[in-house]
Amino acid sequence: DAGVIQSPRHEVTEMGQEVTLRCKPISGHDYLFWYRQTMMRGLELLIYFNNNVPIDDSGMPEDRFSAKMPNASFSTLKIQPSEPRDSAVYFCASMLAGTHNEQFFGPGTRLTVL
């Protein structure tokens, strides 16, 4: 298996633009997580899905952020409109049910909002 795949790896955009980050989890995994990592706040859980259903989105910073998982092999995290303070590395992770938080992380997307 190729592991968790994220695209793009790097994204540079201007304030006010829409940004869409993509994730393909490991085949067969039941859970999918989106995280954001910054120097100031560390690694923060934004939202997670179980069997494509959002379970907890309380970590999503505000309404500008949205996430979807239309099927078991694809998820998106969208920011609209983007702001400079959204600049961070965004990680996607997937996990098999019953493995007690043994998550497999993707390589991340480094987002820079100018």
Add this chain to the structure above:
Amino acid sequence: LAKTTQPISMDSYEGQEVNITCSHNNIATNDYITWYQQFPSQGPRFIIQGYKTKVTNEVASLFIPADRKSSTLSLPRVSLSDTAVYYCLVGDRMDSSYKLIFGSGTRLLVRP
């Protein structure tokens, strides 16, 4: 707001044993403690996981006391390639909500 506490940084030398402790006073009854390693420009990588007492695998050991309010990751005979940030992950039932909380991380520097 992180619910776990780890030392911010630690220094060691090649060949030494390193112990990193994480405090998690509000760990959920049925939750496991999981440790991750992160290198620059990479996502975190699973190291080890346990519920109580001691767990050992090919890279590390995990010690968990009976009250489970803390855990210690032990890295035997570290090498330069073990220089990384180490996180502990637990569920946290503070405020009646379940959260997956990463600790603030411990930056380990291994010197020659």
